[in-house]
Amino acid sequence: MKKLRRNIRALTFFLCGLFVLLAAYGAYSLSTSGGRWFASSANTYARARRQGVIAGDILDKNGVVLATTRDGERVYAGDEAVRRAVAHAVGMPSGNVSNGVETFMASYLYGFNMSFLERLSCAVKGEPRQGDAVQLTLDSAISRYAASRFPAGKAGAVVVMNYKTGEVLALQSFPNFDPMNITAQVRNDPQTPFLNRATQSLKAPGSTFKIVTAAAALENFPDAETRAYQCTGQLQVGDRVITDAGTDLAAGQITRHGQLTLRRAFQVSCNNTFAQIALNLTDPTLRRTAENMGFNDNFLFRDLVVENSSYPTQNRTDREIAWTGAGQSALTATPMHMCLIASAVANDGVMMEPALLQRATAQNGKTRYVFSPRVYRRAMKAETAATLKEYMRSVVTSGTGTQAAVAGANVCGKTGSAEIDTQENTNAWFVGFLDEADAPYALAIVVEDAGGGGSVAAPIARDIFNWLLENDR
Ligand SMILES: [Zn+2]
Incomplete structure (x- = not known):
């Protein structure tokens, strides 16, 4: 009997202990990722309706209504082109699109954070409860324009942001x-239209990753800028050969850059040189630079859910390390993250946290939230950023990205294509920015299965930069 009582007491202690742990975990999760709790429940809309809450409006930065509630139904902005251009960022309460504003900002939109007094006031006045109006940093006009420049029928993404503040203008x-x-x-489209490729799709960044490799060289080799590299067009690493874009070994056609500096190798996007640099740096050093720029980080942004980018951490072969230097081999990143990296170069090495929420206003006019810029991390030294900015400028003036040039403006950028030795789909990339004080915008563009970044993605960047310079400065 005594033994049984002791066992019961031990069990009770054990269960109490478990409960305390669970409660502590719950409190921790709520404090570190509050909004995420609401976002994860796909049925917020139904729940809010049951509770008699009218969902708040979603507006763009200029006050254009993107979503409103009419006769109890959720309605999206009048113009179909705008509805499509902001569809992924805004999302839907049904949860078709994961982590859009409709679900991720449900705590505002559905009044989950209304105070007791606010609820009481509505009850006394006999008014229905209304969620907060949410004004975004998005610009529906540039979003609409960018969508019109994207190749019809292709999959991909476009991100445009202010690199000084982190405000996201287009997320497509x-x-x-x-x-x-x-x-x-x-619903049945094999191209999965509901997937938000800007934040959820992890791909090899291709040659846009050479920004990271170049940064690692600049920060680790004292003679990085003067060292001479040799590109024979065929760099033997292990039992494989690393080639440059345009090489077709079977046809006996080989791209060779000869002797070049880091700057020139960046300009012409020489795989041979960047593979050599990666091997010289060694894997841990290149990884450390990549991690400073957010690779292998657990992104917990206030307003956005972004898939984590990865730089492999296991022991790897020389061939894998060499290809990583050129942006391939198990590296993955989202277009949003590559836009952040370009933004950090533009912003003297400081990476701002991307933001989507400008302001939340309660039913009674009270301001619930106002955006203020927040530094995410220092991604590189200021002098590294200054040198990379020059390199990226030269890519557009006389390298692989000349099609992104805008007359009279300082456009900087880096092209990328999937130049891997096992020819799969070739994704066209362009990341870059305007080096203009009154137009501090960065962007990332990916067009899947489309060919070279210089010929496919760079012209889209040029048009978007042009639009921004004409309309948003
Ligand atoms: Zn080369």
């Missing part, structure tokens, strides 16, 4: 869809 995924007309064709 293609193919997009009309939230007011979800057809069976959209």
